[in-house]
Amino acid sequence: MPEEPHSQNAPSRMTGEEFVSAFGALYEHSPWVASRTFNTGASKHWDSLDGLAKALSVTLEKASNGEKLTLIRAHPDLAGKAAVAGSLTAESEDEQSSAGLDQCSGEELKRFHSLNDAYKTKFEFPFIMAVKDSNRHLILAAFEQRIGNSYADEFATAIAEINKIARLRLKPFFTVE
Numbered sequence: 001m002p003e004e005p006h007s008q009n010a011p012s013r014m015t016g017e018e019f020v021s022a023f024g025a026l027y028e029h030s031p032w033v034a035s036r037t038f039n040t041g042a043s044k045h046w047d048s049l050d051g052l053a054k055a056l057s058v059t060l061e062k063a064s065n066g067e068k069l070t071l072i073r074a075h076p077d078l079a080g081k082a083a084v085a086g087s088l089t090a091e092s093e094d095e096q097s098s099a100g101l102d103q104c105s106g107e108e109l110k111r112f113h114s115l116n117d118a119y120k121t122k123f124e125f126p127f128i129m130a131v132k133d134s135n136r137h138l139i140l141a142a143f144e145q146r147i148g149n150s151y152a153d154e155f156a157t158a159i160a161e162i163n164k165i166a167r168l169r170l171k172p173f174f175t176v177e
Contacts, residue, residue, distance in 0.1 A: 010046070010047040011023070011042075011047055012042045012044050012045075012046045012047050013042070014038075014042075016035070016038045016039070019034060019037075019038040020034045020038065022034075022173070023037075023052075023056070023170070023173075025091060025169070026056065026165075026166040026169045026170055027056070027060070027071060027162065027166055028071065028074045028075050028076075028091075028092065028162075029074040030071045030074055032067075033056055033059050033060055033063075033071075033166075034056070036059045036063075037055050037058075037059040040055070043055065048174070049167070049170060049171060049173075049174040052170060053163070053166065053170055056163075056166055056170075057163045057166070060159065060163065065155075068155070068159055069155075071162065072125045072126070072128060072155070072158045072159070072162065073125050073126065075092075075126050075128050075162070076092055076126065077112075077116040077120075077126050077127070078096065078101060078112060078127060078129065078131065078139060078143075091169055095130075095131050095132045095165070095168075096131060098131070098132050098133070100135050100136045101136055101139070103136075104136055108136060108140070112136075112140070112143075115127070115140070115143045115144070115147065118147060119143065119146075119147055122147065122151075123151055123154050125155075125158065127143055127146070127147075128157070128158040128161040128162055128165075129142055129143075129161050130161050130164035130165045130168060132165075132168050
């Protein structure tokens with residue numbers, strides 16, 4: 001049986017303002033993804049987790065590479081300065097703490113900062129990984145493996161990971177409490 005939104009107002013029946021208000025934060029500092037998705041025309045498929053996640057990802061797929069790069073760059077470093085300073089979005093803070101990134105040892109923080117710097121120097125955007133249900137050890141291992149990839153591979157991986165993050169952020173809307 002398909003999942004149903006727990007909201008009284010299913011996504012396919014929302015106004016543009018309601019839709020962007022509900023889903024604009026799924027993509028880090030990029031409500032344009034929700035806005036453009038809404039502007040494609042409401043669909044009953046939006047009333048399921050899979051359907052809405054797919055519609056949003058298709059919108060991102062159709063965006064220009066410049067828009068995608070801006071979205072990638074809107075993401076914070078993992079266990080980075082924003083996390084230490086407490087200036088992450090609520091969603092990013094929850095995701096990073098669920099992976100234990102708020103419990104890094106001094107040595108682990110140094111390793112994260114070093115990898116963040118090396119990765120951004122090579123690719124000119126932050127390392128992106130859907131960290132919910134992961135842990136700092138797996139994240140560091142992925143960091144170390146992926147830093148050897150090509151720009152094209154990492155750009156595509158970043159977009160795929162961003163879509164995973166958005167889907168994870170969307171899931172509570174469809175989960176009956």
